[in-house]
Structures are given as C-alpha cells and as structure tokens.
Amino acid sequence: MNVEMLQVADAVAREKSVDRELVLEAMEQALKTAARRTYPGLNVEAEIDRDTGEIRLFHVRVAVEEVEDQDNELTVEEAQALRDDAVLGSEFRTALAPIELGRIAAQTAKQVINQKIREAERERVIAEYEPRVGELITGIVKRVERGNVYVDLGRGEAVMYREDLLPRETFRQGDRVRAYLREVRNQPKGPVVFVSRSDAGMVLRLFEQEVPEIEDGTVTIQAIARDPGSRSKIAVISTDPSVDPVGACVGMRGARVQAVVNELHGEKIDIIEWTDDPAAFVVNALAPAEIERVMVDEATNTIEAAVSEENLAIAIGRRGQNVRLASDLSGWHIELMSTGEEKERRHEEVVKARTVFQEGLDVDEAFATVLVDEGFFSLEELAYCAAEDIAAIEGLDAEIAQELQKRARNVLLDQALKQGSEEAGSAVTLLDLPGMTREIAEQLAAREMTTVESLADAAGDEIEDIEGLSREEADALIIAAREACGWFD
Template identity: 45%
Template sequence: MNSQLLDALTVLEKEKGISKDVIIDAIEAALISAYKRNFNQAQNVRVDINRETGTMQVFARKEVVEEVTDPRLEISIHDAMNINPQYEIGDVVEIEVTPKEFGRIAAQTAKQVVTQRVREAERGVIYSEFIDREEDIMTGIVQRTDPKYIYVSLGKIEALLPQSEQMPNEKYEPHDRIKVFITKVEKTTKGPQIFVSRTHPGLLKRLFELEVPEIYDGTVEIKSVAREAGDRSKISVHSDNPEVDPVGSCVGPKGQRVQAIVNELNGEKIDIVRWSKNPVEFVANALSPSKVLDVIVDEEEKATTVIVPDYQLSLAIGKRGQNARLAAKLTGWKIDIKSESEARELNIYPREEHDSLFQFDNTDDEHGEEQDE
C-alpha cells in the first residue's frame, strides 16, 4: 500500500464521485477479513491506513484482565502496564502485528474493494439518474429481442420493454430508434433495472408535451388521456386563457403537431377534444367525431344517456364499441348511447325541460378517420 493508491483514489473521487475516505474505510474493513483468513488469526484486529503516506499497520486489540484465559483476546494487567503504566483493567491495548507478507495481500484486497466500490457507485449514479425520470419519455435504440422482452439501450443502461407493453402494430428491429415511457426503476443486486412502455397513456401525454409548446409552458393542460395503443386514442385539453384554442394548439398548423405524434405511434389515430367541467359538454365532446343531440346526466350513478341522430349511431359507438369505450375512459362517466328514434320511443327525447338540449357538431375536433360499427 503506498501513495500511488492514494493518488488513484483521488482521481476516482473526481471522476466517479466516490469519496476517498469511504473507499479507504472499506479497504480497512476488507483487510481485517483478509488478515484473519490468510494468517489463521481469530483475534480482534484493527487495520489503519495512513491517509497521507498510504502506509498500513495491523493492530491486535486485547482487553486488559487480571487473569488471561484467551491470549488472542486478552492481556494481563502486568503485561499491559509494561507497555504503558496508565493501563487499567477493562482497557483495550493495541499491539502492532503487521505481517511481513501483508503488503501483497493488502494490494489484492484493495484492488477488489476499489473495483467493487466503483461498480456500486456507477450503479448508484445510474439509479439516481433514472429514478428521477420515472414517468418520463426517452429515446432509445433497440438492441436485441427475445420472447419476453425488447432490450432498448438508453445510453448508460439497457431498459426492458415487456411484451405486454409493446404496440401490437409495431415490429421492432435492432438499431431502430424508438421513444419509450419509463414506467418503473428498480434497484436490484445486479444494479438498476428499468422497465419501459410503448402502450402507456403517459407516452402519449409526454409526446404532446414535447410537440406542443403551449402544453410544455402550461398554457394548455392535458386533463385526461384514454388510449388503446396502436389503434386509437383520445385526449382532453383545456386552457384558462380564453384567447388560446387548446384543440387548435395541439393540432398545429395544417395538423403538423398531431401528425408528428401519429407518425411516432405508427399511425395510431388521435382524437383531441375540449375538456369541460360540465359533464354534458365533456361527454358530448368526448364522443367526437359523432354529433350529439342531448346528454342526460345521472349524478348519483355517474352515468349518462347520450342521444345521437340515427345515422350517427354507429359512428358514436365506434368499431367494436371503441369510440364509446374511449369516451367513457376519458370522461370517467358511464355512457349509454341511444339513437334519436329509440329515445323518442322511450319518451326521453326531446325533453320538456331541456337545459342540456343542444346540437353538437364535433367533427372539427376529430383528427382520425370515421369508424365503422
């Protein structure tokens, strides 16, 4: 052990952010085990490394007693006072027992400890960096695939994209660049493990934050997201600034902003609707692109009955019920859709007191294609 090691630890401290004192303390602890193992010693010892010179000493620690029963752990009061007259029974005497061949063992042990500490520190740095990026978006490069995961390089570490989080309409090839949503960062014995997703609604939200400056600066707020990844999604947006059109901001000039997100999601259709605290308006908007004649609200059941023109019924329900299903997820309200003729037969439309009776045309807020029932 010499000053070269201390110089190396100083460099490590600067480059890796590992405290030199922390590594030296770890080396001292490891050397105690190495001493006992290599020299077949069972006594209590302390290893001391000089922080200035790098010199090393091993001290046996023995308790001062009246009568010695275990010479490895105890020293008589008579022998202790020969070392220092001030020793009393119960004190601990330290006697240097540094073996001549201990330098080689110390060097090997120090190398192992430093390597381990550097590895732990690098893992800690990576974990600290990525734990703050949970529920964030990153661009990664596909490395390889197996039946369970796609392995995506995020620079310092490979993330796992589980099969359940992969878009059904996408095929991933090595070297493909994809944007992923970080769902979970775990600390394991083998280092940090990062799980990512391509299907999470948060990915859609983050993509809009990247693409739409008004969302990034808080002028426009995304209130809710409903997504069936790879097929169709709906988002509701709102702005407290009456001069800002939240839907238009998300669509962008000639639809460029939303189209960029559609392209990133491999053609996934996206409906952007205006949020409202009034459930009548919000549910009607959420059923875009369908026109809505009336929305009857049941506050207690948090349910709505929506009346649409007969020719709009299939559009309102959507392919395999998708449009109605996404609208329900987006609004948090149950939605029961009835055609105008059916509602008239049930005598629920038109209503005498029709404070919520209106004609909606939501086709301006729709940015996908019409769906078939």
C-alpha cells in the same frame, strides 16, 4: 504493487461508473476479511493510502470498564498507561505485519469487492433514474429476448416488455428508441428500470415537447385515454382565454400533432376541449359522432347518449373503441342508443312512473302525468325533494305537496319494512310492535334498522336520540322487539 492497487481502483471505477473512493473502501473491506485468516480473533482494520497505494493493517483495541475480550479490549487504567488522554471508548491501533494473499484469500477478497461494487451500482441506478420516473428517455436497443426489448441508457439498462410496445412495433439491436420511464423497482437481483411506449404518459410527454403552451402551463392536459397504436383521446384546457387549447396542440397545418403521430407510428389522436359540464364534455368526447340528446345520472355515474341511426356506428367506433375511450376520458359510464331506442325507453319510463304514482299515491292518471311532466320519475325523488319544488307546480300548493310527500314516504317505508322482514324470514314488521309509529319506524329505517331483529340487537342509547322517542320508550320498543324474536321463550 502499491501503485498498481490505485490503477486497478481507477480502472474499476471507470468501468462500473462508480466513485473511486467506493472501490478503495471495498478493497479495504476485502483486505480486512482476508486478514482475519492470518490474525484470527483480532479486530483488524485495513487502510489503503489514497496517494501512494500503501496498504497498512492495524489491530484495534477499545478501552472498556470490564474486559470481556482479552484480545480486543483493555481497561481504562491500561489505556491511560498507554496514553494520558485515554477515556472510556478510546481506540488503540497497533500496526500489523502485511499479509500474503493466498488463492482462497484472494478469491474471498475478489467476492467482497464485487459485492460492494454491485451494491454501489444498485444505488447509482436508483439515484439516477428514480427521480426521472415520468420522463421521456432515449437509449439504444441492446438485445431483444422473447419479445422483450432491453435498452442501454448509457449509465444503466432498461427493459421494455412486450405489452409496453406498440402493436406491430419491432426493434433490432442498435436501434435508437425513445420511451416513457414508467418505474424503477429495486428487486433482489438488482434495480430494474421499466420503460414503455404504450403508457398514456408517453402521449403526455410528447405533447409537452411539441407544444410550448403546455410546457409553460398556458395549456393543460386534463385527461388522456389511449388504445396504444390505434387511437388516443386527450382533453385540454387553457388558462388564458385568448389561447385556443385545441389549436395550440394541433399547430400550424397540424404540424405539432403530426409530430406526435409520427413518433407513435400513425396512432390517431383526437384533441378535445375540457369542460366541467359532463354532458357537454361527453358530447365532445364522442366526436366525430353527432349526439342528439344526453341524460346524466349522477347517482350511478352514467350518461345516456342518444344518436341517430346513421351516427350510431360512428359513436360506438370499431370494436367499441370510440365509446370506450370517451368513457375512460370522461370518467363516466356511457350508454349509447339510437334515438328510436331512446324514445321507446323514455316512453316505458313515463308509463312505469305514472303507474307507480297512481298506485302509490292514490291519484288519477292525469295527476300522475303532471308529476311526470315536471321531471319526477320515482317515489324517492318525490318523497325527499324540497316541498317547494312540488308546490311550484301549477295547480298545487304547500298543503298538497306535504300530503304527496307523506304518502310517498309511507309507501317507501312499507316497502323497506316488508323487504327487511322477508329477508329475515319473519312475519312481524316494525309497525307491528306496540308503541311503534310510522314516524319512529321511518327514522329507524334511515339508520338501516328495517327489521324486528335489527331493533332487538340494538341498545337503548343507540336510538334514544330519535325524535319523539324518550329513553324509556326506546327501551320498551327494544324489549318488545326481543319478545317478538322469542328471546325470552
């Protein structure tokens, strides 16, 4: 029986791919649980000899200051009577007679062992596969259920959901599959390994395998945008000026990129050279379409690209795929238009800007046209640019530049105060308060205090650092604002 115990432990360890010692510890725990039925109330420990398989049971008592459990505790004096070197906390083990495992005890022991082994399997799966997240992994299809593919990895099982497959891709039991290890998730029923063939990481790892320059760090993949099964765009850069990153990824006669395409069942791959210039990068990303002009708007993270009528469909791509992937790759929102639409829009912007300048700055059409020709299209751009930029325009000087900026800021201030009052439902603006100046109102507006109500809610120390405003004047303005709001009625 004792030797058979060790043989069983060895067999279970091999079958479950867990450590033999862990199986023996589980058996000891099971024996301990079963022994409690025979020795109720006693603190029992079980041991299995690792060489002979002999099972030994012990009653364990602990030396304490004050005995509360007569069965499992004894005083220090009693302990020292049994052993001279006994101290507080010393353990005393007394051998117990072996137990007979009845049907219920055996069933309980089996449950304990199975639970311990399941916990060990969980820890093994997590320890083995969690460090490999982000790698390519190969396995054999174990079964297919409701479109989900379950893959035998050898020392664990992975699941590849339907959305992780490439479109129109099917697998049968026994098929060999290579996929990207996306995630290892520890769930209540056990750890689950998730793999994918549609993840962008799949493309990255395939190129790392096929392109030595990527593996050694000479070429780096900066970004990937993917429409699984249809088309991918990758942006690459080289740290060595003598190495062409695009050529390295394509390979001799396209051998390297073709190997990736074959693994992905014909998915088209566009390889683009990365550049820090967003306009140039977007032009490259929209290939094969030829871009006529681009306009970068950093404030809205938008790039407008103008193409000829015959290139517009190519730039957009089938169902908008080309422009969508280019946008994902670059991180910019791309707006495509034909050159005719672009000219019409530019004309509308010029007319609008010219009208705004004429009305807001009180200048004639010719003067407004000069400002637009120099690249100014809004009062905000004019009001908050460096005065030297305006003074550099032919025919203008520093004095005119300052006057233009003053007028622009006054218009913007009036607009902000009017809008704030309308939203607050008030007929009184900040400029209507006694002691208020445009300079102070402008600084308040910069702090998002554009209404009398917002000033009334402020405290004196919040605005006393405004240039040209003392603490007493700040308090007076706040009191005036509160009076205007009817606080003291």
